[in-house]
Amino acid sequence: MRIAQLTYSYMPLFGGADTYAHQLRRTFEDAGHEVVAYQRWALTDDPTVHRAPRWPNRAGPKAFWLIPYWLERRKRELSTYDVLIGHYPQYCRAARWHPRVVGLSHGVTWDDNPGSRAAGVKKRWAQWAFGAARAMWQMTPSFCAKWGWTSRPGRRGSARLHQEGG
Numbered sequence: 001m002r003i004a005q006l007t008y009s010y011m012p013l014f015g016g017a018d019t020y021a022h023q024l025r026r027t028f029e030d031a032g033h034e035v036v037a038y039q040r041w042a043l044t045d046d047p048t049v050h051r052a053p054r055w056p057n058r059a060g061p062k063a064f065w066l067i068p069y070w071l072e073r074r075k076r077e078l079s080t081y082d083v084l085i086g087h088y089p090q091y092c093r094a095a096r097w098h099p100r101v102v103g104l105s106h107g108v109t110w111d112d113n114p115g116s117r118a119a120g121v122k123k124r125w126a127q128w129a130f131g132a133a134r135a136m137w138q139m140t141p142s143f144c145a146k147w148g149w150t151s152r153p154g155r156r157g158s159a160r161l162h163q164e165g166g
Contacts, residue, residue: 001033004078006071006095007087008064010037011044017087020104024085036081038074040067050074068094089122089129103133 010021025035040063041054052070055063071078071094078084083100086092092103113119
């Protein structure tokens with residue numbers, strides 16, 4: 001099977017989400033699958049990493065939100081993969097057209113301004129991603145509840161929810 005991970009960062013490994021993506025890759029490759037990653041621009045010579053363009057420095061933290069738009073322009077390329085794994089809701093949203101999207105929540109929202117317009121957009125994206133993905137994997141038990149996702153696993157039109165350690 002051909003699997004593409006859609007994420008903000010992966011290589012080089014820096015944090016927990018990057019390490020988790022790497023563990024997924026190793027697990028899938030050990031099972032005989034081909035795995036690639038689509039991520040932000042970064043210095044890496046890993047041939048399985050597809051990097052977004054290098055945006056001007058003024059894009060700064062906005063790159064986290066710009067990458068999904070870059071991914072949407074890769075629809076033809078991404079359609080050749082059997083499964084797309086969207087790390088974070090906005091990366092699931094970028095792959096909404098694919099029949100086999102698995103959402104992965106790392107349990108962080110990066111929301112430093114609760115109640116703001118941006119926080120409302122993030123919440124709607126999370127709700128949409130969780131309801132539209134074929135399956136959803138969450139790292140922390142409170143993440144889905146915090147964002148208001150109340151669909152039960154197995155209901156038509158809702159994601160199946162898997163919880164780390166559960």
